[in-house]
Amino acid sequence: MDSNVIHHVNSHIHTPYSFSAFQSITEAAIQANAENVRLLGINDFYSVEGYDEFFEVTSKYHVFPLFNIEFTGLDKEYQDHAVRINDPNNPGRIYLCGKGLNYPVVNKTFIDSLNTLQESNNQQAKSIIEKANAFFHNNQIDIALDYNSILVQYTKNIVRERHIARAIKDAVFALSPAKEQKIALLTKIFRGTQLTSDIENSAALENEIRNNFLKDGKPAFVQEIDKAFYSLKELVNLIKLAGGIPCYPSLLGDTLRACTEFENDWEKMHAVLSSLNIHCVELIPSRNTLDMLTDFVKFFHQRKYIILFGTEHNTPEKSSLLISCKNKTEIPVEIRKIAYDGACVIAAHQFLMNKMNIGYVDDHGNNNYEQINEFATFGRSVIHSYLKR
Structure with missing residues (x-):
């Protein structure tokens, strides 16, 4: 070669x-x-x-x-x-x-910092799940997300917004065998906003769930806390460690x-x-x-x-x-x-x-x-x- x-x-x-x-x-x-x-x-x-x-x-x-x-x-x-x-x-x-x-x-300071960032990220995910479940309950939607189940089924150690969107999509599909039922349930979750992507296009559907349910101004949005972010200088130093x-x-x-x-x-x-x-x-x-x-x-x-x-x-x-x-x-x-x-x-x-x-x-x-x-x-x-x- x-x-x-x-x-x-x-x-x-x-x-x-x-x-x-x-x-x-x-x-x-x-x-x-x-x-x-x-x-x-x-x-x-x-x-x-x-x-x-x-x-x-x-x-x-x-x-x-x-x-x-x-x-x-x-x-x-x-x-x-x-x-x-x-x-x-x-x-x-x-x-x-x-x-x-x-x-x-092996740097302990680096590993400890990663653990802190992961904990902050996962705490936000738990708050999103709690808020989503409250919305589902208040709107008579038979979906109950579980943080630990998402952690096991969809990821390795960090639950992110995208994992939650995928879990919601799968829950909708499990509840609604017919295409029309899936669309109707998603429209309800989106508070009347119509679905624009193909119901069979999983990638596009998950993105719509994020945009219509999890983002700023939507029912399950949770603002990230400051301690979840390091400054640029802190990140540079962390990488060097x-x-x-x-x-x-x-x-x-x-x-x-x-x-x-x-x-x-x-x-x-x-x-x-x-x-x-x-x-x-x-x-x-x-x-x-x-x-x-x-x-x-x-x-x-x-x-x-x-x-x-x-x-x-x-x-x-x-x-x-x-x-x-x-x-x-x-x-x-x-x-x-x-x-x-x-x-x-x-x-x-x-x-x-x-x-x-x-x-x-x-x-x-x-x-x-x-x-x-x-x-x-x-x-x-x-x-x-x-x-x-």
Whole structure:
């Protein structure tokens, strides 16, 4: 196998340890192998508990594992000034990833922080379930959600809004054998709002349940509490405790919306990110036109950022693990190579941290971006050795 080949890589997927289109990590690895995706990154919310299974399964199916994580944070100053960062609906809310974490993660402060975040998340889920059940009772709807049942049936350790939506959909289907009955019951749950998706389209149906029953202004909405969010600086430090590289996942204007206030000036965006020692950005190219993606990649590549691509797979829809732009537009080799080199840097960092406890980010949180090309070259060798076994 040629160590200079540009392998297909997907640096960001969610698994059932948060919420996923996949029923299991094995399913994801089998699909990656079938589509010739040779590097795959687990990227669950608030969780590293899938790492053991991910390592075992990716090895079995000849896929190089990238160990990542995702957090949701809050910048109160941006929130106060109504500045959206990379959440298109919530000013001040920010998603931040950690790339190439230690495997296994043993830092006690990091693990304790994860447990706190998971507890806050699950407490909100319990409140949503309680509010939903009160609505069902008051409206003579024979549905009673149970937190523990959802935890066992739909997820591994964290109950999220998407899991609750799926549980409601399944309860509606269990109560209503006929199509017309299902539609009537959902209309009642939506307080008269008509269903717009096909009743047989589970993914679209679950999204409608979220939008019409669980979101702000709807019957089962519960406001998240502040302690469920760390600040951006706290998240950066937390990622470094786990041996990871902080990475900003850019929205870049998704399929429905233009860039956010934070992302509409890339020079300012670069200044803010670099001030926080964040020199890694990630895109979900299916959201973006090829022209916009190309301009963004070249801008940040020239400034020596690690560039990564992923698909998320954090909705019910089934789709390919292969990376493409909006409308399935193919990405040119020149741009694919930049993202592949970025994944190679992550691979090199993981390897060096595991063997020598030194990597792309030093003890003070500084990125070694002046040697990004050397890290990419070494990472290609690490990947080549792994895949030729």
